[in-house]
Structures are given as structure tokens and as C-alpha cells.
Amino acid sequence: MIKRISDIVIAVFLLACLSLPFFIFAIIIKLTSLGPVFYWSDRVGKNNKIFKMCKFRTMRINTPAVATHLLKDASQYITPIGSFLRKFSLDELPQIFNIIAGDMTFVGPRPALFNQDDLINLRTKKNVHTLIPGVTGWAQVNGRDELSIPVKVEFDEYYLKNKSLFLDAKIILLTLLKL
Numbered sequence: 708m709i710k711r712i713s714d715i716v717i718a719v720f721l722l723a724c725l726s727l728p729f730f731i732f733a734i735i736i737k738l739t740s741l742g743p744v745f746y747w748s749d750r751v752g753k754n755n756k757i758f759k760m761c762k763f764r765t766m767r768i769n770t771p772a773v774a775t776h777l778l779k780d781a782s783q784y785i786t787p788i789g790s791f792l793r794k795f796s797l798d799e800l801p802q803i804f805n806i807i808a809g810d811m812t813f814v815g816p817r818p819a820l821f822n823q824d825d826l827i828n829l830r831t832k833k834n835v836h837t838l839i840p841g842v843t844g845w846a847q848v849n850g851r852d853e854l855s856i857p858v859k860v861e862f863d864e865y866y867l868k869n870k871s872l873f874l875d876a877k878i879i880l881l882t883l884l885k886l
Contacts, residue, residue: 709872710812710872710875711809711812714806714812714813715806715807717813718803718806718807718813719807721803722803722807725800725803728797728800729800729801732744732763732788732792732797732800733763735788736763736764736786736788739786739787739788740764740767740768740786740787740788740789741767741768742764742767742768743764744763744764745761745762745763745764745801746761746762746763746764746765746766747759747760747761748760748762748772748820749772749820749821750818750819750820750821750840751818751819751820751821751823751827751836751840752810752811752818752839752840753836753837753838753839753840754836754837755827755831755836757821758805758810758818759810760802760805760810760811760818761801761802761804761805762798762799762801762802763792763797763798763800763801764786764789764798765785765786765788765789765790765792765793765798766784766785766786766789767784767785767786770784772820772822773820773822774820774823776852799842802842806842809839810839810840811839811840811841811842812839812840812841812842813841813842813843813875813879814841814842814843814844814866814874814875814878814879815838815839815840815841815844815866816830816835816838816840816841816844816845816846816863816866817840817841817843817844817846817847818840825856826856826859826860829856829857829860830860830863833860833863833864833867834864834867835860835863835864835866835867837867838863838866838867838870843878843879843882844862844863844866844878845862845863845865845866845874845878846858846859846860846862846863846866847878847882848878848881848882848885849862850862866878
């Protein structure tokens with residue numbers, strides 16, 4: 708309950724503080740590529756329920772719905788501002804809307820793509836699926852995309868078994884330092 712209340716308070720505060728950058732990014736996205744400002748990705752949430760995760764659109768429309776590292780030549784799909792937004796993880800900022808809606812939290816396992824069956828199945832076996840997914844998490848600060856799926860799930864399981872406000876604060880601090 709405390710985590711949910713703090714999520715809402717912090718998210719609303721951040722949304723107010725970031726409204727000008729949101730507006731600027733939206734204008735640049737619209738001026739440099741066709742399509743909407745936001746990309747709504749089908750993701751796996753708590754108890755394996757599918758939800759729509761919001762991001763600034765960094766890929767051209769009609770890009771295949773797979774993890775970027777699975778594309779043969781991802782650079783051909785990235786919009787002119789997309790590489791900048793991705794480099795600094797600014798494309799993730801609209802997930803504030805998901806936090807306010809209750810689909811996500813600031814700290815938790817990153818939500819899997821709907822088609823990442825191996826990750827979803829392993830998380831389900833380890834009960835990680837019972838957590839609300841986060842913008843950042845223990846696996847993200849310990850290797851992010853460089854981690855194999857079994858190792859990523861081990862970090863997620865560690866978070867499940869050791870979650871606390873202190874660990875959340877540590878993960879947020881480490882995330883800010885790594886950005």
C-alpha cells in the first residue's frame with residue numbers, strides 16, 4: 708500500500724516536472740517521422756496479464772513487434788530522434804502513465820514482451836509473475852540486456868524474495884547512476 712501511494716505521488720510530481728520535455732519530444736517525434744508520438748507495446752504484467760506499456764515511439768511504423776536485438780538491422784527501423792531517446796532511456800518516460808494506472812511500478816522486474824515465452828515461463832516457475840512490473844529493476848542494474856534469460860530471472864527472483872523500500876531505493880539510485 709505504501710509503495711502504491713508513493714508510486715502515484717512521485718509519478719504525478721514527475722509528470723508535472725517533465726511536461727515541457729514531454730511536449731518537446733512529442734513535437735520532434737511528429738516532425739521527424741510518420742506515426743503517433745507514443746508506442747503502446749503489449750507487455751506481460753502481474754499474474755501474466757497483458758497490458759499496454761507506453762513509450763515514446765523510437766521505431767518507424769510497421770517495425771516487427773520483437774525485441775530490438777532480434778531485428779536483423781535495427782538501425783534501419785530507428786527514427787531520427789529514436790537513437791537519442793534510447794541512448795538516455797528517455798523513451799521510457801511515458802511509463803509514468805502506466806505507473807499512475809497501476810499496471811507498473813517504479814521498481815520491479817521489467818515487463819516481458821507478450822511473445823517472450825521462455826522468459827514468461829521461467830518467471831512463472833519462480834513466482835516472479837506475481838510482482839507488478841517496473842520501469843527499472845534488480846536485473847536492469849546488474850546487466851540489463853546483456854544478461855541471459857535464466858540469469859535475468861535469478862535477479863528477478865532475488866528481488867521477489869528480498870523486496871523492501873531500502874532495496875527499491877538502492878535500485879533507483881543505481882539506475883540514476885548508470886544513466
